[in-house]
Amino acid sequence: MPVDRLLPNAEAHELIELTREIADKALEPIVDQHERAETYPDGVFATLGAAGLLSLPYPEEWGGGNQPYEVYLQVLEEIAARWVAVAVAVSVHSLSCHPLMVFGTEEQKQTWLPEMLSGTTIGAYSLSEPQAGSDAAALVCNAAAVDGGYRITGSKAWITHGGIADFYTLFARTGKGAQGISCFLAPKDTAGLSFGKPEEKMGLNAVPTTTAHYDDAFIPAERRIGTEGQGLPIAFSALDSGRLGIAAVAVGLAQAALDEAVAYSRERETFGSKIIDHQGLGFLLADAAAAVDSARATYLDAARRRDAGLPYSRQASVAKLIATDTAMKVTTDAVQVFGGAGYTRDYRVERYMREAKITQIFEGTNQIQRLVIARSLAKT
Known part of the structure; x- marks a missing residue:
């Protein structure tokens, strides 16, 4: 609804x-x-x-x-x-x-x-690597300075729209340590850029997720965004906004699952009554509705702080944590409402449950969100 x-x-x-x-x-x-x-x-x-x-x-x-x-x-x-x-x-x-x-x-x-921003192109984000997911500072994809630009060598992982996107916001190593990472804007036709086969995923199967391989790929110096070594602050700044995006996506998913479960429970009858009228199931749906409304409120609070120019990094992590955990719980409960039918592909709730899992993982796992929140509390 x-x-x-x-x-x-x-x-x-x-x-x-x-x-x-x-x-x-x-x-x-x-x-x-x-x-x-x-x-x-x-x-x-x-x-x-x-x-x-x-x-x-x-x-x-x-x-x-x-x-x-x-x-x-x-x-x-x-x-x-x-x-x-x-x-x-x-x-x-x-x-x-x-x-x-x-x-x-x-x-x-x-x-x-x-x-x-024309609406005719689509972008992708290249931060993670096969051995550097949550620990972004550990990335090893190398950007060696040469005349007129940089030679990029290495692999990036978990790229949504990999191989299809028109441009890639790329993070690569130009020096040592956390201050040795820089940001680049790589066009899709960069010579030396290739992509692996799409990952075989649990869900989100209509849009590919791939690795990218840079084989001595040249990127002109004017395509470096920010100063050399500024890459991690740039990445984390973008991720605060990205986490709010995933929070909103998770709430939309949870709302869809709730709507499917409510519609089914109004039609399905057991023991002479619609199953929504059985208190045990009615309370489950009530808890789901409360969780969805609460999750929506967390991302809206963080978004309003962002719009007002206030710090919102902690609130973005709270929203991502709450919304994605809510999506996982609500989609799981939606399958339960459908009973055995919910475990089949005859209904969307089984797909919703599979899709919910990844929201707890990307844009920083929910364990990373707890780390961000805890560090914020330690500073206050």
Whole structure:
């Protein structure tokens, strides 16, 4: 059922209605077939881009939608309620544009940002490596300085839209230690850049996740974002926003699972009553609804802090932690509501449960979120 949203103005309400219309027409009818067949949904991102949904939180002067994060995240939630893999890719695209927007020079932004935010291109984020996931400072992909730029050698892992994206926000080592990492903007046609076969995943199968291999790939110096050695602060700054994106996606997923479970419980009867009228199951659904509402409130609180220019790193980790744990619990309980039927592919709840698991892992595992929160408390 549609969420009754508190939005800041009439424009935001119109944007949500537009998103719902597009999601119901362009995503809802084809999600099941693409996820089951593990096929890429050609044209879907072009449709979202044409509607301006790929650049919402960025300024109009660069081609963005100039929407506050509070509104952008609720749009993302609406997309996720229909198709989680697509919503994750939209969030990752926004994450990939963040370093250039915040740390790029005016010349760099004028050169690349309008195209990145045009709705006709899609971006990917290349921070993780096979042996450096949560420990980003341990990455070894090397960027050796040469005349006019850098030679990149090494591999990156877990890239959403790998091999399909038009540009890659890349983090590579230019020196020693945590201060020896730099950020680059790599176009898809970079010579020496290749991709592995898509990972065989538990869920989110319609959008590929791959490794990337840089074999002495040359990136011009003007494509370095920020100063040399500034890579980790840039990465972590982007991840704060990215964690809010995943929190919103997780809430959309949990809401979809709750809606499916409620609809089924209103139809299914046992012992002469609809199962929602049995107190044990009714309380389970009540707990799920309370958890979804609470998770939504955490990401909105963090987003409003971001929009107000207040520190929000801890709140972003809280939102990501709460929302993704909620998604895992609610989707699991939704399968329980369906009983044996929920364990089959006849219903979407089994896919929702598989999809929920990854939300607890990417953009920093939930153990990392607890570490961020704990360190924040230690400083207060």
